[in-house]
Amino acid sequence: xxxxxxxxxxxxxxxxxxxxxxxxxxxxxxxxxxxxxxxxxxxxxxxxxxxxxxxxxxxxxxxxxxxxxxxxxxxxxxxxxxxxxxxxxxxxxxxxxxxxxxxxxxxxxxxxxxxxxxxxxxxxxxxxxxxxxxxxxxxxxxxxxxxxxxxxxxxxxxxxxxxxxxxxxxxxxxxxxxxxxxxxxxxxxxxxxxxxxxxxxxxxxxxxxxxxxxxxxxxxxxxxxxxxxxxxxxxxxxxxxxxxxxxxxxxxxxxxxxxxxxxxxxxxxxxxxxxxxxxxxxxxxxxxxxxxxxxxxxxxxxxxxxxxxxxxxxxxxxxxxxxxxxxxxxxxxxxxxxxxxxxxxxxxxxxxxxxxxxxxxxxxxxxxxxxxxxxxxxxxxxxxxxxxxxxxxxxxxxxxxxxxxxxxxxxxxxxxxxxxxxxxxxxxxxxxxxxxxxxxxxxxxxxxxxxxxxxxxxxxxxxxxxxxxxxxxxxxxxxxxxxxxxxxxxxxxxxxxxxxxxxxxxxxxxxxxxxxxxxxxxxxxxxxxxxxxxxxxxxxxxxxxxxx
Ligand code: AMP
Ligand code: DBH
Numbered sequence: 001x002x003x004x005x006x007x008x009x010x011x012x013x014x015x016x017x018x019x020x021x022x023x024x025x026x027x028x029x030x031x032x033x034x035x036x037x038x039x040x041x042x043x044x045x046x047x048x049x050x051x052x053x054x055x056x057x058x059x060x061x062x063x064x065x066x067x068x069x070x071x072x073x074x075x076x077x078x079x080x081x082x083x084x085x086x087x088x089x090x091x092x093x094x095x096x097x098x099x100x101x102x103x104x105x106x107x108x109x110x111x112x113x114x115x116x117x118x119x120x121x122x123x124x125x126x127x128x129x130x131x132x133x134x135x136x137x138x139x140x141x142x143x144x145x146x147x148x149x150x151x152x153x154x155x156x157x158x159x160x161x162x163x164x165x166x167x168x169x170x171x172x173x174x175x176x177x178x179x180x181x182x183x184x185x186x187x188x189x190x191x192x193x194x195x196x197x198x199x200x201x202x203x204x205x206x207x208x209x210x211x212x213x214x215x216x217x218x219x220x221x222x223x224x225x226x227x228x229x230x231x232x233x234x235x236x237x238x239x240x241x242x243x244x245x246x247x248x249x250x251x252x253x254x255x256x257x258x259x260x261x262x263x264x265x266x267x268x269x270x271x272x273x274x275x276x277x278x279x280x281x282x283x284x285x286x287x288x289x290x291x292x293x294x295x296x297x298x299x300x301x302x303x304x305x306x307x308x309x310x311x312x313x314x315x316x317x318x319x320x321x322x323x324x325x326x327x328x329x330x331x332x333x334x335x336x337x338x339x340x341x342x343x344x345x346x347x348x349x350x351x352x353x354x355x356x357x358x359x360x361x362x363x364x365x366x367x368x369x370x371x372x373x374x375x376x377x378x379x380x381x382x383x384x385x386x387x388x389x390x391x392x393x394x395x396x397x398x399x400x401x402x403x404x405x406x407x408x409x410x411x412x413x414x415x416x417x418x419x420x421x422x423x424x425x426x427x428x429x430x431x432x433x434x435x436x437x438x439x440x441x442x443x444x445x446x447x448x449x450x451x452x453x454x455x456x457x458x459x460x461x462x463x464x465x466x467x468x469x470x471x472x473x474x475x476x477x478x479x480x481x482x483x484x485x486x487x488x489x490x491x492x493x494x495x496x497x498x499x500x501x502x503x504x505x506x507x508x509x510x511x512x513x514x515x516x517x518x519x520x521x522x523x524x525x526x527x528x529x530x531x532x533x534x535x536x537x538x539x540x541x542x543x544x545x546x547x548x
Contacts, residue, residue, distance in 0.1 A: 011192075011193070011194075012085060012111075012193065012194045012211070013404075014211075014403050014404035015194050015211045015401070015403060016399070016400040016401025016409065017192075017400065018400055018417075019400075019417070022417075023192070025370075026215075026216075026219075026370070026396040029370060029396070031215075031219040031223075031368065031370065031396040031397075032191070032192070032215035032216065032219060032396065033191075033215070033218070033219070034191045034192075034215065035191055035214065035215075035218060036106065036189045036190070036191050036195070036214045037103065037106035037107075037195055037214050037217075037218070038070075038103070038106050038107040038189060040214075040218060040258075041066070041067050041070060041103050041106075041107075041257075042067055044063055044067070044257055044258070044260070045063045045064045045066070045067035045068075047063075047260065048063040048232065048260040049062065049063055049064050050062045050063070050064060051063055051232065051260060051262070052262050053066050053257060053262060053263060054066060054096050054099060054262075054263050054265065055262060055263070055264045055265065055281060056094075056095050056096040056265045057095070057265070057267060058095075058096075059096055060096075061096055063257075063260075066099060066100065066103065067103075068183075069100050069180060070099075070100055070103035070104045070106075070107055071104075071107060071183055071186075072180040072181055072182070072183060073100055073101065073104035073176075073179055073180050074103075074104040074105070074107040074108045074186055075181050075182060075183055075184035075186065076104075076178075076179030076180055076181040077104055077105070077108055077110065077135075077165075077179060078108055078184065078186060079179075079181065079184070080135075080163055080174075080179070081162075082108065082110050082134055082135060082163070083108075083109075083110065083187075084108065084109030084110060084187045084189065085109060085110070085111060086110045086111070086133075086134045086135070087110070087111050087113055087131035087132060087133040087134065087197070088105055088110050088111065088112055088113065088133055088134065088135045088136070088137060089112075089113045089115055089124060089127050089128050089131070089133045089135070089136045089137070089161075090102065090105070090112045090113065090114055090115065090137045090243070091115040091116070091117060091119060091124065091136070091137070091138050091139075091147065091243075092117070092137065092138065092139050092167060092242075092243070093117050093139055093142040093143075093241070093242075093267060094238050094241065094242045094265040094266060094267055095139060095167060095265060095267075096265065097139070097167040097176060098242050098243065098265075099242075099253070099263075101137055101165075101167075101176070102114075102196070105196070106189070106195055106196070106214075107186055107189075108186055108187065108189075109186075109187050109188075109189035109193070111131075111194060111195070111196055111197060112196040112197070113127050113131055113133060113196070113197045113199075113209065114196060114197065114198055114199065114243040114248075115127060115199070115243070116199070116241050116243060116244065116508070117142055117143070117241055117243075118241075118448075118508045118509060118510055119508050120150065120506045120507060120508050120509070121150060121153050121154065121157075121505075121506025122458070122505055122506040122507050122508070123207060123506075123507075123508055124136070124150065124154055125153070125154055125157045125158055125506070126206060126207065127199075127207070127209075128154055128157075128158035128160065128161050129157070129158050129160075130206070130209070130404070131197070131209065131403075132160045133158065133160060133161055134160055134161065134162050134163065135161060135162065135163040135164070135165060136151055136154055136158075136161050136163070136164050136165075137164075137165045137166075137167075137176070138150070138151055138164065138165075138166055138167070139166070139167045139168055140166055140167065140168030140169045140170070140171070141168070142267070143267075143268075147166075148164075148166060148170075148171040148172070148173060151164045151166075151173060152172075153506070165179065189214070190214075191213070191214040191215045192213055192214070192215055193213060193214065194211040194212065194213055195212055195213055195214045195217060196212055196217075197209045197210060197211055197212070197403060198210040198212055198245050198343035198344075199343065200342075200343055200344060200402065200449075201343075201442060201444075201448075201449020201450070201451065202442070202449065202451035202454065203422060203440040203441045203442045203451050203452070203453070204408060204451060204453050204454070205451075205453045205454055205457050206454065207451070207454070208402040208403075208405055208408065209402060209403040209404075209405075210343050210344055210399055210402060210403070211399065211402075211403045212399070216345075216396060216397040216399075217249065217254075217397065219368075219396055219397050220249055220250075220345070220347060220367060220397040221249050221251065221252075221254040221255050221258055222255075222258055223367045223368060224249060224250055224251035224252075224255045224347065224349070224367060225251045225255035225256070225258045225259045227251070227349050227351065227367065228251045228255060228285065228312065228337070228349070229352065230251055230255055230256055230258070230259035230261055230285070231259050231260070231261065232259060232260035232261055233261065233284070234256055234259055234261030234262070234284050234285060235256075235261060235262045235263075235264060235281055235282055235283045235284045235285070235309070236251075236252070236253060236255075236256040236261060236262070236263050236264065236283070236284070236285050236286065237264045237266055237274060237277055237278060237281075237283040237285075237286035238252070238253055238263055238264065238265050238266060238286075238287075239266045239268075239269040239274045239286055239287070239288060239292070240269060240287060240288065240289065240292075240317075240447075242265065245341060245342070245343040246287055246314075246316055246317060246339065246341060247287060249347075250287070250314070250316070250339050250341050250347050250349075252287065262281070264277050264281045264283060269288065269292050270295075271295060271296050271299035271300070271303070272299075274286070274296070275296075275299070275300075275303055275305040275307060276305060278305065278307050278309065278310060279305040279306045279307065279309075282309040283309055283310060284309055284310065284311045284312070285310070285311060285312040285313075285314065286310070286312075286313060286314065287313075287314040287315075287316065287339070288313065288314070288315055289315070289316070289317040289318060289446055289447030289448075290315055290317070290318055290319065290320045290321065290324065290446065290447065290479060291446040291447070291477050291478050291479070292446075293313070293315045293320065293324055293328070294324050294477065296313075296332075297324065297327050297328070297331050297332075300331050300332060301331075307332060307333075308333065310332055310333070310334045311334050311335065312334055312335050312336075312337050312352075313328055313332055313334055313335070313336055313337070314336075314337045314338075314339050315328075315336065315337070315338055315339065316338060316339030316340060316341060316363075316447075317339075317444075317446075317447025317448075318444045318446060318447045318479050318480075319363070319435050319444075319479065320338060320363075322360050322361055325338070325359070325360040325361075326360050329356075335352055335359070336350075336359055336360070337349060337350055337352070337359070337364075338350045338359065338362065338363050338364050339363075339364060340363035340364055340433060340435060342421060344398060344399050344419055344421075345393070345395065345397045345398025345399055345419065346366060346367075346371060346393045346395065346397075346398050346419070346421070347366070347367050348363055348364035348365050348366050348367070348432075348433055349364040349365070349367070350362060350363075350364040350365075350432070351364075351365075354432075358430070358432055361434065362428065362432040362433065362434050363425075363432075363433050363434060363435050364432060364433065365430070365431040365432045365433065366393075366395070366431070367397075368395055368396055368397070370395050370396050371393060371394075371395035371396075371398070372393060372394045372395055372418070373391070373392075373393055373427060373431075373433075374391075374392040374393070374418060375387070375388075375389040375390065375391060375392075375425060375426065375427050376389050376390050376392060377389055377390070378390075380392075380414065385427060385428075385429055386426055386427070386428065386429070387426060388424055388425065388426045388436045388437075389424065389425070389426070390420065390421075390422075390423070390424060390439055391421045391423045391424070391425045391433070392414060392418035392419065392420055392421065393418060393419050393421060394416075394417050394418045394419065398419050399419065400413065400417050400419075401413060422438060422439050422440025422442065423435055423437075423438055423439075423440075424436045424437040424438060424439055441453060441532070443470065443471070443472040443480055443481075443482045444472070444479065444480055445478050445479075445480055445481060445482060445510055446477070446478035446479055446480075448510045450470070450482055450510070450511050452469070452470040452471070452532075454511075455470045455482070455484065455502075455507075455511055455513065456468045456469060456470050456484075458502055458505050458507060459484055459486065459498065459502070459513075461505070462493065462498060462501050463489075464488055464489050464490075464491055464493045465486055465487070465488065465489065465493060465498075466487045466488060466489045467486075467487035467521075467522055468484055468485065468486050468487065469484070469485045469522050469530050469532060469535055470482055470483070470484045470485075470513060471483055471485070471532050471535045471536045471539065472536060473514075473515065473536070473539045473540060473543060474540050474543070475514075481514035481515070482511075482513045482514050482515070483513060483514065483515040483516075483517060483535075483539045484498075484513040484515070484516050484517070485517050485518075485519045485522060485535055486498065486516060486517070486518055486519065487518075487519055487520065487521060487522060488518060492518060493516075493518065495515075495516035498513075498516055499512060499513070499516070515539070517539065522535070523535065
């Protein structure tokens with residue numbers, strides 16, 4: 001019996017489904033298998049039973065235990081009154097509960113909104129209000145930050161949030177641990193329906209939510225597990241935040257679950273902690289962003305840990321320099337795999353049997369034969385093969401629209417449904433892509449994306465600021481950092497004041513500008529837009545090491 005018949009017939013409001021002819025094609029090709037996350041986990045539990053699936057700091061769980069605990073938690077959350085399609089903002093560090101919570105919500109048909117641990121009041125409050133979330137799920141503390149204090153602020157701002165559930169000491173809220181109850185019948189969910197929301201780095205004033213369905217996400221997970229040759233002996237270290245699309249699905253924790261392997265959850269990505277886990281758990285594969293890759297390479301020079309189990313080091317999230325890339329094999333004795341992905345869908349991998357030059361110099365090629373790639377000029381005309389252009393893509397696991405964002409979707413997608421990635425790439429005849437730059441108004445700070453307009457709006461809220469523009473400046477370590485140009489009203493703005501002001505607005509720390517430059521007026525292009533190219537050039541020149 002279907003308790004919630006509507007989920008079978010009507011798509012979630014604010015979600016753009018694939019057109020029926022594409023959906024048919026993806027089903028016929030076997031990409032979309034009509035399986036929900038709940039069923040998928042059950043099948044894994046039946047197949048891999050008592051094998052350990054999750055290793056956290058405090059406990060380890062078998063496949064069967066994860067399956068049972070997810071069901072018991074789903075029942076407990078259902079008893080609180082949370083129903084299919086209710087949105088739940090989940091902000092958890094790399095702990096076992098992250099997976100129990102996600103699978104409990106999947107089973108229930110409630111929709112996790114996967115926030116990152118670095119998000120603060122500004123982002124969380126927005127996610128809660130925009131999605132009308134009914135609950136917010138957190139850990140008590142992580143990295144010296146008390147999420148319960150944040151939850152108090154969120155409760156004051158987001159009226160719909162009726163429940164705050166806490167992994168650990170609950171303080172004034174509900175202990176997650178108290179909700180693992182008796183198993184109970186749960187509503188059925190539909191595989192074509194939205195399963196959860198990922199977040200986009202974005203390039204506009206407010207963050208965008210990415211609706212992913214059971215069918216489309218599970219396809220990307222299965223196909224990624226295959227490309228990465230995962231099996232029951234794979235041990236994956238989640239060193240980056242578990243909720244990030246890379247860590248979750250490329251092939252990430254879910255890819256490893258698919259294959260029957262084991263996921264080790266590191267609370268921090270530092271070499272100290274990560275290397276200890278690699279040695280202790282005989283980790284075979286892990287994923288890092290380029291700056292972290294550089295830090296690990298440095299640390300490996302005088303490291304005491306046995307890292308010989310490592311077979312694959314994946315690097316993605318921002319462009320990896322060829323110099324660093326070349327050092328991976330020699331230092332770790334393992335294969336480098338470049339991963340160029342996006343939470344909106346498309347993921348590219350270098351393959352293990354690619355020639356070394358391709359592995360070092362390209363960002364890989366798409367997962368699926370049905371990933372459609374176009375590289376176009378400013379007028380959407382295809383460029384010659386090998387030329388740089390805007391990357392557009394469409395396919396079996398790439399969204400057709402952001403959640404509840406009609407006006408933005410008009411710009412972010414072509415009429416025929418291609419997603420405008422905002423990346424400038426060139427494609428080799430082999431299909432491999434090289435990321436050459438970016439057309440979107442974003443800063444990629446070592447893999448952490450910052451939407452310029454979002455930060456500019458916060459800066460403009462300062463009473464002494466007349467105008468502001470945020471641009472990227474080159475950085476040897478992170479690739480890019482952010483610099484905000486500020487036009488003061490009538491008195492100078494002290495950069496320390498501005499930073500304090502931005503912190504008080506509850507922005508995630510990585511979004512706080514790295515540098516503030518006062519300027520009399522923002523330069524404009526011939527059509528009257530802020531000339532960010534000129535600002536980028538100016539700041540790059542100013543900070544360039546002298547004599548070069
Ligand atoms: P998001 O849409 O927020 O998930 O961020 C995805 C974006 O990160 C892509 O569109 C690229 O701009 C960037 N990105 C991800 N992986 C890579 C990579 N390997 N090389 C260069 N840029 C990357
Ligand atoms: O940066 C990303 O968003 C990203 C990088 C690598 C991603 O979403 C992915 C792989 O799936």
